[in-house]
Amino acid sequence: MGDSMPKDEFEWIQQHTPAHSHQKRLEEGIGDDAAVYKASSFFDEVVCVDTMIEGIHFTKETMAPYDIGYKALAANISDLAAMGAEPSFYIVSIAIPPHWEDDELSGLYEGMAELGDRFEMDLIGGDTVSSAHELMMSITVIGRVETGRRLLRRNAEPGDVIFLTGPVGRSASGLKLLLEKGRHASFSSIEQTLLSYHQRPEPQVKTGRLAASLSARIALNDISDGLASESFEIAEASGVQMHLEQELVPVPDEFAGYDPAEYWEWMLYGGEDFELLGTVEAGSWEKFQRLSEAAGINVTNIGRVEAGTAGVWLHNQGDTEALEKKGYNHFSGKEGQG
Ligand SMILES: Nc1ncnc2c1ncn2[C@@H]1O[C@H](COP(=O)(O)OP(=O)(O)OP(=O)(O)O)[C@@H](O)[C@H]1O
Numbered sequence: 639m640g641d642s643m644p645k646d647e648f649e650w651i652q653q654h655t656p657a658h659s660h661q662k663r664l665e666e667g668i669g670d671d672a673a674v675y676k677a678s679s680f681f682d683e684v685v686c687v688d689t690m691i692e693g694i695h696f697t698k699e700t701m702a703p704y705d706i707g708y709k710a711l712a713a714n715i716s717d718l719a720a721m722g723a724e725p726s727f728y729i730v731s732i733a734i735p736p737h738w739e740d741d742e743l744s745g746l747y748e749g750m751a752e753l754g755d756r757f758e759m760d761l762i763g764g765d766t767v768s769s770a771h772e773l774m775m776s777i778t779v780i781g782r783v784e785t786g787r788r789l790l791r792r793n794a795e796p797g798d799v800i801f802l803t804g805p806v807g808r809s810a811s812g813l814k815l816l817l818e819k820g821r822h823a824s825f826s827s828i829e830q831t832l833l834s835y836h837q838r839p840e841p842q843v844k845t846g847r848l849a850a851s852l853s854a855r856i857a858l859n860d861i862s863d864g865l866a867s868e869s870f871e872i873a874e875a876s877g878v879q880m881h882l883e884q885e886l887v888p889v890p891d892e893f894a895g896y897d898p899a900e901y902w903e904w905m906l907y908g909g910e911d912f913e914l915l916g917t918v919e920a921g922s923w924e925k926f927q928r929l930s931e932a933a934g935i936n937v938t939n940i941g942r943v944e945a946g947t948a949g950v951w952l953h954n955q956g957d958t959e960a961l962e963k964k965g966y967n968h969f970s971g972k973e974g975q976g
Pocket residue numbers: 651654667668669670671672673686687688713717862863
């Protein structure tokens with residue numbers, strides 16, 4: 639990496655965050671999974687954008703065109719879910735290089751439409767340009783959340799229960815298989831399941847909406863960069879310590895037979911699972927769990943929030959490890975230091 643590149647994407651964003659806002663109806667600007675501004679007396683509007691680029695987020699060997707479209711929209715819907723919002727609209731900007739054929743480009747839109755239809759979202763605009771080398775897709779999504787119900791990373795307080803919506807690490811393990819063999823190779827049925835978590839992640843909208851409907855203080859974040867990195871984001875935004883219990887963190891069934899040293903690396907630092915990580919005040923945890931179960935949603939208590947200097951710790955049978963803010967970081971390389 640040359641000297642001209644920013645060292646860390648998080649630091650870089652901070653440098654470019656305006657000190658003041660002009661619009662009175664802005665509720666949340668830069669800093670969370672999405673921005674929030676007042677729309678009516680009942681709802682706030684929630685908006686965010688995420689980009690996927692060939693060579694960084696996918697290659698023709700790791701993802702079919704359909705998967706790329708699907709995942710680009712899924713990653714964005716996931717940020718709405720992390721705010722407690724319901725998705726409404728999306729806007730697609732696409733940069734097309736010469737080596738992409740018409741039928742491949744149609745595949746991108748078919749993949750987006752599958753998810754857009756499922757969440758009853760309308761495609762309302764976009765932009766189309768050419769690109770010299772890589773395909774790029776950038777999607778802006780718009781949703782809404784009931785006034786005052788948005789779920790922010792800074793909402794965590796000491797004593798809260800930490801929860802996770804599902805096992806993590808499967809996307810990273812699927813990516814490893816795809817980078818080794820390419821998607822046209824033959825895979826066992828377990829491997830195919832792992833690939834599908836990488837190629838077609840499921841945004842956890844139902845859980846986000848349930849969390850927003852509870853009258854409880856809840857912090858929420860979606861896992862794009864890995865469990866450790868997203869735990870740090872809550873710790874830093876809330877000024878708290880995140881204490882994770884290794885024994886409580888669900889290990890994917892598919893990892894039976896794999897080396898724990900390898901799969902804990904995927905689980906803690908892999909990213910792109912798009913599960914939700916959150917904290918809820920202890921008095922509301924049982925209710926949250928009960929309502930989740932009734933709704934067919936999986937939430938697992940994986941630890942506790944404590945007071946002290948912001949950071950993340952992993953406890954295992956009396957041993958304690960301070961986790962690094964490591965995960966996927968653009969500019970500092972794959973799974974570089976955050
Ligand atoms: N180039 C930029 N200019 C202004 N704000 C930015 C820029 N890049 C990111 N942000 C803002 O910084 C915050 C963090 O962005 P980030 O992309 O890390 O969040 P995320 O979408 O939850 O994570 P990921 O991109 O890994 O899915 C968000 O509020 C986002 O809108």
